[in-house]
Amino acid sequence: MKFIKLILILFTVFHFSSLSASEDKLYNKIVKNLRCLVCQGQSVYDSDTEFATSLKLVIKNKIQQGLSEKQIYNFLTEKYGEWILYDPKFNKNTYLLWLLPLLILLLSGVIISKKLIKFKK
Amino acid sequence: MKRRIISLLVVSSLIFVFIVFYKGLNKPSFYKPKSEISKIPQFFAKNFYSDEEIDSKKIFDEDKYYLFNIWASWCVPCKDEHLILSKLSKNQQLDIIGLNYKDKVTNAKKFLDELGDPYVKILLDQDGTISIEWGAIGVPETFLIYQNRIIKKFIGPLNENSIIEIQQIIK
Numbered sequence: 001m002k003f004i005k006l007i008l009i010l011f012t013v014f015h016f017s018s019l020s021a022s023e024d025k026l027y028n029k030i031v032k033n034l035r036c037l038v039c040q041g042q043s044v045y046d047s048d049t050e051f052a053t054s055l056k057l058v059i060k061n062k063i064q065q066g067l068s069e070k071q072i073y074n075f076l077t078e079k080y081g082e083w084i085l086y087d088p089k090f091n092k093n094t095y096l097l098w099l100l101p102l103l104i105l106l107l108s109g110v111i112i113s114k115k116l117i118k119f120k121k
Numbered sequence: 122m123k124r125r126i127i128s129l130l131v132v133s134s135l136i137f138v139f140i141v142f143y144k145g146l147n148k149p150s151f152y153k154p155k156s157e158i159s160k161i162p163q164f165f166a167k168n169f170y171s172d173e174e175i176d177s178k179k180i181f182d183e184d185k186y187y188l189f190n191i192w193a194s195w196c197v198p199c200k201d202e203h204l205i206l207s208k209l210s211k212n213q214q215l216d217i218i219g220l221n222y223k224d225k226v227t228n229a230k231k232f233l234d235e236l237g238d239p240y241v242k243i244l245l246d247q248d249g250t251i252s253i254e255w256g257a258i259g260v261p262e263t264f265l266i267y268q269n270r271i272i273k274k275f276i277g278p279l280n281e282n283s284i285i286e287i288q289q290i291i292k
Contacts, residue, residue, distance in 0.1 A: 038259055050249060051249075051259055054253050057250055061250065080154040080256055
């Protein structure tokens with residue numbers, strides 16, 4: 001009886017997740033980068049809504065089918081639009097979003113250096 | 122002069138921020154996904170009544186309009202919507218296909234016994250993965266389909282206005 005129990009425990013411990021370690025890492029990475037569309041300020045990873053649980057299952061299946069991270073993101077943006085990604089892609093709608101901080105940094109650098117030069121003089 | 126420019130800049134940026142917030146906060150917080158799918162997705166689903174596996178290619182293959190409706194017996198708005206679906210089912214040009222979402226079959230059958238069955242065919246989506254293929258975020262959601270293309274998507278329950286809208290498209 002003890003032996004059966006031990007086997008059962010070992011089985012549940014080692015077969016709890018159907019994904020391998022690297023797949024599991026990828027799964028977590030993807031799920032954390034997805035916005036739960038029916039929740040307020042939660043990622044799919046954090047959410048237990050019907051939508052999020054189904055989405056997690058779909059992503060698990062896609063990883064098992066051998067799809068890459070990029071392919072999975074493409075699949076999801078095709079279905080739900082760019083909004084589902086926390087990390088939006090660089091395109092004509094988002095270039096301002098990506099470049100504005102850089103532009104501000106450069107501009108403030110120029111202003112500060114100008115002031116410093118003036119101050120030194 | 123410099124002070125004037127600075128105060129002008131401050132005031133104009135305040136006005137800008139006010140306008141952004143005023144417009145932004147008046148927007149509905151409910152998000153409608155900007156789905157790019159126009160072709161119907163391919164999938165396999167079990168038949169609600171017979172447990173046989175059905176290929177999605179064989180469902181929407183006739184030259185007529187289809188209404189694909191995602192529903193569940195536990196979903197309260199689906200009850201109101203059911204009346205609308207029953208009205209629409211009288212239209213000969215339209216076949217209504219149901220996708221039973223994360224539901225117990227016995228409860229779903231009870232629901233249909235009580236309120237009537239407007240569906241030509243019902244498929245099962247017990248883990249919700251088929252709905253994800255359709256880009257759905259919950260129940261109820263309805264898609265108007267013609268020649269394997271999604272013409273219109275309704276998020277939330279259908280109402281009297283949707284009947285008019287659908288009938289205008291089908292005409």
